[in-house]
Amino acid sequence: MARQDRLNWDDKGIRLPAVRAVADQYQCSVSTAIRAYEWLEQRHLVYAIPQSGYYAVQNGTGAQDMDWQEPLDFASAAPDPRVFPYADFRHCMDLAMRQKQDELFLYGTQQGLPSLIALLQKQFADYQVFAGAEQFFITSGVQQALAALALMTFPGGKTKVMVELPTYHNMPTLLESLKVPIAGVRRTLVEGLDWDSLERQFAEGDIKFFYVMPRFQNPIGTSLTAVEKKRLLRLARRYDVYLVEDDYLADLEDSARRDPLWSYDTHERVIYLKSYSKILFPGLRVGVTVLPSALVSGFGLYKRMLDIDTSALSQAALEVYIHSGMFAHHRKTIRSRYASRMKVVHEQLAAHPDFAPFRDAPRTGGEHTVLPLPSGMPVNTLISRLESRGILADTTERYYPAGMVERGREPGIETMLRLNISNVPKQRIEEGMQKIREEISRLQLKSLREGME
The missing domain is CATH 1.10.10.10 (Winged helix-like DNA-binding domain superfamily/Winged helix DNA-binding domain)
Structure with a gap:
């Protein structure tokens, strides 16, 4: 057969x-x-x-990598559209319509489809996230969960939201649009979190939650160690601060020993967020929030205010997709595909130890890494020159609150080139990184010559 x-x-x-x-x-x-x-x-x-x-x-075939005619897109963080499970998910949509048509066109519950939540409880146990069904909420993407958390009142009445610097680029904009006061703590390649600043701001008493990406941080790609996660939890408990853990790339983790922050939490300080945008497709708009018991009621009120309920059809199709085993297979395919691409990235970084941006780049998993750029590098010129050679890339500037960049390069802002492999064919990564190395070197040489004149 x-x-x-x-x-x-x-x-x-x-x-x-x-x-x-x-x-x-x-x-x-x-x-x-x-x-x-x-x-x-x-x-x-x-x-x-x-x-x-x-x-x-779905076998994941499509346009052959070596026949790829588009620019090499190291800038996009979206999943590879060539492996979107279109046909399989369409089948799940059809099956969901047949099986749950009486439920799909009425208002649902504010938490989400009970049958999907029961299934997610089992799936999340594989991520080491154990919680009761009453703690789960299905949201219209993680962005909606972040908006509800930013707006709702937390126990203790604190008002500020702390973010990592740099952080997920939409988070500062979201907080500013909602008029929620922002605090920030630096997270660098070498030192990691600025623990002194973090504790000082926690101690000042007005941080209601700290939005953090312990795994494959966006944009720098590094992960917190188990020791760091435990340290963060101790500080959160000591100063009565909640931790919003955005585990957006949990499905790309290849080590069973790297557990989420939630798994270390024994005092209900962690709010766990999980997205399906990176592993399936962004248009699905289904996110999952797992809450400490004390926040369930308040979150439910804001969730209902924002959209009453999340698309029942998307939820029902996702339930079929997970229950059938298709999700597990697709996750395995994507994880393998991205891991093989990141291996090529690491090989290229190791092949040029005398080139500082490659030497100092973190060897991360997931789907991205960053290249620290020399001081004074004209990043706009670099991006333009790369684009002229068919390379799309992005810097980490937009991952800081706008005011920090507009005021000029404050101490601690690291200029880095962010490289994402989700939309770059494996066989073309070496070519793309060679062009990146050449253009950085040319601009360095030009700057050196101008300095000598």
Whole structure:
């Protein structure tokens, strides 16, 4: 079956012959046909939908990497559209419509579909996030959860939100638009979090929560160690501060020993956020928030105020996608694909130890890293010159609150080139990084010559 039909399965997501039809075609017993499908399922060639049948797994093929004609896009953080599970998810949407049509066109519950929440409880246990069903909320993306958390009143009545510097680029804009006061603490490549500043600001008494990315921080890509996570939790408990953990790349973690901040929390200080945008597609707009018990009621009020409930159709389709095993297969595919690309990045960094930006770049997992740029590097000129050579790249400037950059380069702002591999073909990464190295070197040489004149 695998030899004869695999080429026909490239349409991906198509329904395969029923078990009895396979038995008749190959003149074998029904039990043998079932075992054949089970064998194919174990090898992630097909997947089963209960009471529906077997379907071909999306194989992730598309435009061949070496035939890629578009610019090499190291700037985009969106998932690779060539491996979007379009056909499989469309099937899940259709199945959700058939199975849950009585629920999909009415107002739902503010928490989300109870059946999806029950499924997520089991899935999140794999991430080492254990919580009761009443602590889960399905939101219209993580952005909605951040807005609700920023607006709602926390126990103790504190008002400020602390962010890492640099941080997720939409967070400062969101807080400013909601007129929520912002505090910041630096997180650098060498030193990590500025612990003295963090504790001093916690102690001043007006930080209601600290928005932090312990895993594959955006934009610098580094992760907190277990020791650092425990230290952060001790400070949060001591000064009555909540920690909003954005675990947006949990699905790309390749080490079972790297647990989220939530798993170390024994005093309910952590709010856990999980997005499906990076592993599936951004347009799904489904996020998950897991809350300490004390915040459930207040969060629910603001969630209902913002949108009443999250799209029931998206929730139902995601439930089918996870329950069928398709999500687990797709996650494995994406994790493997991105890991192989990051391996090429690391090989290129190691191949040029005398080139400071490559030498000092963090060897991260996930989907991105950063290149520290020399002092005085004209970043706009660099971006323009790279674009003229078919390379799209981004700096970390926009990951700081706008006022910090507008006031000039304050001490502590590191000028870095952010490189994301999710949309760069593996076979073209070496070429792209060579061009980046050449353009940085040329601008360095030009600056040196001008300084000597």
